[in-house]
Amino acid sequence: MSCSRRKFLKTTIAGAAAASVPLSALKFISPDEVRASVGDEKTRWVFLVDTQKCVGCGFCVKACKLENEVPYDVPVTRTWVERYVVTRDGQTHIDSPDGGREGYPTAKMNDEVIDPKEISKAFFVPKLCNQCQNPACVQVCPVGATYQTLDGVVLIDRKWCIGCGYCVMACPYGVRFFHPVHKVAEKCTFCYHRISQGLKTACVDACSFGARQIGNLKDPNDPVTRVIMNERVAVLKDEYGTKPQVFYIGLDKEVR
């Protein structure tokens, strides 16, 4: 009697375990499909921002929202532009209303108008995901829904993200947020759907001033690579050890 019960339990457990394996887990993926979905090692996508050229028009933010279907009227955004105004008394004023998507038509900052005569320097800084070499967000994702492609871009699987927000907390650059429609983690992907098809990102195409450029760091003849290799560039917050891959020309010490 007890022996047959044991057998029954064994069979039940085995049956339940077998039934819990989803059929999709057994799907075979061809090597070509894998390569297409995770990029290849001959490319390392990097971004170059020339802060000297940015005028704060906000077209990049608009283009990004349209291209990537992030609702226009919500304050969250995949990319944004910050305005910095340093006054003669050494104070730094920073703002980025709605991510700068409407540009900066007034001199008003945080309900305060700064006297132009008091300004010692002022500039704009576009921000986007740094597609870090050592991404903190990928490290902390408990289900592996966010991952790094072989060509260096960090992506999110919207069908697998549980929405715990750990990655949002882990990013030192504050680029992540919850998508208002899909309710999962969201961030800049360097327009992976475009760059993997030979196009430029939406923000690069929208920038009339050449402040934003995308390139392949593994191609020595790429104009972006040449600038990164031959000129003086900086990255944001390198003290976190994330090895960010968005490079800046003319980065000021006040930039956060």
Add this chain to the structure above:
Amino acid sequence: MEELFVHGLEWTTKDLFCYPNEFIYWSIQIVMYPYMTGLVAGAFVLSSLYHVFGQEDLKDIARFSLVFSLALLPVAAMPLLMHLQQTLRAIEPLLTPHFTSAIAAFGIVFSSYALIVISEIWFVYREFIVAQVEALKDKPGAGNAVMRFLYRGMTMGAYDVSEKAIATDHRAVKILAAIGIPVACFLHGYAGFIFGSVKANALWMSPLMPVIFIMSAVVSGIALCMLTYIVIMEWKKFSTTLARGRGDQAVKVLGGVELDVIKKTSRYLLGFLIAAISLELLDLIFRGYTAMKSWDILRSVMYGKDFINIFVLQYGLGNLVPFTLLLLPKMTIRRMVVALCLVLYGVFMMRWNVVIGGQAFSLSFAGYMHYHLPIIPHNLETFKEGLFGALTVAVTPFLLFWGINKIIPCLNVPKID
């Protein structure tokens, strides 16, 4: 048109410069999570003191706290489920655990801990369950039939209640309780690691965080168990008084035993409280002394915006006052109850100040964020992440306990064990 809901926008206000995507993403439920986990661990550790180390004076409370820790157990995971944006995918950390993440192991640690608690309870109650099957055998009525069916299922076919089998049960209980202690501590200590390892957050990032979390968990766990012990003993005293009259010897004996046990346990409470406060102060002093880049903004949050929460409510009301109350001579039960409530409150405020305080400043170090707890919910989100969501979490263990106690009574069962 579908409602566009930006998670965090509802309860966050920003001051000066914060990045556009920054909001208070981890809110009240993430305060509740380590708080409830700490209580689970504390309740289990207390029951183990009897089962493993044979502290006879804890015999009554051991059974209670074991069953209470089962009631608390689902509630430790409940805040996380309510917090997830995709609650239906909560099983995924078990299907595809990504072990570089501190959260990935939660499901595994949590379910192994649950298995330990459930099997320990099974061994403790097996004799009782078999007795129930026999007792309900000839009783009429559908209710009794259902209960008998339930108990029959719960025996899992093991009807042997010979002396030898019962001795084996007891040995199994002891082993399970012994394994349970480190697992309970791990379950909690690693909640601290989840926060301490977030390098982007200047307040959380500290190797002391897991240790601080374990210490304060033990403090809150002991405090809750002492409090429930007092409630049970007072109830016993009350019922004895009703049965035998006010001046009866038994009432005095109960009162004496109660105060004795509570005094003994309060020494452990004091020790852990000292350890917890020392570690927290060490962390604070170290941050001030080394004065890294983040210190300017941390200082303005700690000594400015959150001063009342941290120094008045947490350290003052939640630590210093109960500490003094516990050290003063001529301890009474009433004073002890006040001190224990304040200790529980102090630990809650510590969780609050870590979770909410850690998001009170921008990653840019140039702005602040304020959290406004949603009180009256107007959609699911503001219920889940609001006052009523938190209250649901706080009340659930007592409801569960009421239900579980119907099946396996743990209060006033003199016969078994």
